Amino acid sequence: MLKPPYPLETPRLLLRPFTMDDLDELHAFHSRPDVARYLYWDARTRDETEEALGTKIGRAELLEDGDVLSVAVELRETGALIGDLSLFWRDAEHGQGEIGFVFHPAYQGRGLATEASREILRLGFDVLGLHRVYGRCDARNTPSARLMERLGMRREAHFVENEMFKGEWSDEFVYAILQKEWKPAA
Structure with a gap:
């Protein structure tokens, strides 16, 4: 079970539960075709973003195997919502989790997604006690x-044309890291 002590603070970011006040800023990047290009949903309308946000609000903790933690990433300096992180508790018995992330392109190239994702990995390994966390793209x-x-994740698989994705065959990479390999940021 994982009930994060919100807000989670990193040097430049606050990670916190989503609220309905996040709608405009979340829609600002969820509505972009370039952001949705490699996601399982298309660029969202405002109504679709609002529905997704409602789901995210209900995902502020992991209570049991199969739950998803959704965390808003806020830039401390300005209070802007810049990202959307997920930690999926895939298998409690085998200590498996999956990380997911969506960030506004205006904030790319500054190491912010890395900083936020490290904190999610820390939660997965140090608090939830996961053995392995993987990510797919x-x-x-x-x-x-x-x-x-x-x-610090290693590419474990390259699945060739493993799924029909948005009308075309797509390859998928799977990356993973074990708890014993995890090195928190200094």
Whole structure:
């Protein structure tokens, strides 16, 4: 069970539960085709973003196997919502989790996604006690693959044309890191 002590603070960020006040800023990046390109949903309308936000609000803790933790990433300096992180508790018996992330492109290239994702990995390993955390991305999604590499995750698989994705066959990378390999930021 994981009930994070919100807000989680990193040097530049606050990680916290989503609220309905996040709608405009979440929609600002969830509505972008370039953001949704490699996600399982298309660019969202405002109504679709509001529905997704309602789901995220109900995911502020992990109570049992199968739950999803959704965390808003806020830039401390300005209070802007810049990202959307997820930790999926995939298998309690085998200590498996999955990380997911969506960030506003205006904030890329500053190490903010890495900083936020490290905190989610810390929760998974140090608080929830996971053995292994993995992440998946479309093989064409170079920024996501590089982020997982910066987190110390290794590429474990390259599935060739493993699924029909948005009307075309798509390759998928799977990255993972074990608890014993995890090195929190200094």
